[in-house]
Amino acid sequence: MNLKNLLIIGAVSLGLWSCKTAAPMPDASRTEVKAMVTNPETTLVDVRIPEQFAEKTAPGAINIPLAQIEDNLDFFRKQKQVVIFCNSGKQAAKAVEILKKNGIENIYDAKTLKNVTAINNEAK
Numbered sequence: 001m002n003l004k005n006l007l008i009i010g011a012v013s014l015g016l017w018s019c020k021t022a023a024p025m026p027d028a029s030r031t032e033v034k035a036m037v038t039n040p041e042t043t044l045v046d047v048r049i050p051e052q053f054a055e056k057t058a059p060g061a062i063n064i065p066l067a068q069i070e071d072n073l074d075f076f077r078k079q080k081q082v083v084i085f086c087n088s089g090k091q092a093a094k095a096v097e098i099l100k101k102n103g104i105e106n107i108y109d110a111k112t113l114k115n116v117t118a119i120n121n122e123a124k
Contacts, residue, residue, distance in 0.1 A: 033110050036083050037119045043079045044116065047086045047095045058085070058116040066091045069098050076104045085110040 036042045037058075044061035046053050053063035064072050066086070076082060076099055084099075086092040089111035096109045110116050 033083065033108055033115075034119045034122070036081055036108055037110060037116055038123045039081070041080045043082045045082055045084050045095075046113065047084055047091045048113075052087065056113070058113060058120060061085075061116075066095050069095045070102070073099075073102050073104065076107065079106060081106045081108065083108050083110045083116070085113055085116050087113060 037044065044058050046057045046061045046063050047066045047069065048057075048063070049065050050063055053061075057063070064075075082099075084092045084095050084107060086095075089109070092109050092111055096107050099107045110119075
C-alpha cells in the first residue's frame, strides 16, 4: 500500500471519529441548549483535562474530565440537568454517550466551550 492510500484511509478513519458519529443520538436544538446553559439549575460540566479547565472555562462550570465520567455517575444522577462541553466536541460527545449508556438521561451536549461562551455572551 502506498503513502497516498494510507493518507486516504487515515482521513476517512478520522472522519469516522467526528462529533457527529461519536454519539448517534438526537441533539437538542440550539434554542433548547441555550435555555439550559442559561438556567441557574443547570450544571455545566467541562470534560477537558484540569490544565485546560484552569486556563479558561464557562462561568460556573465544574471540571469532571472525560476519564473520570464513570467514576461520577452518582453525581450526575443527582443533577436536575447537565450540559457537557469540551474543546472540539469529541470528548463531550463521548461523555454524553457514556452517561446515556448508564441510564442518565438529563444530559445535553453543548459540544464546545466556544458554544457555551457564545450562549452566555448572548444572554447578557
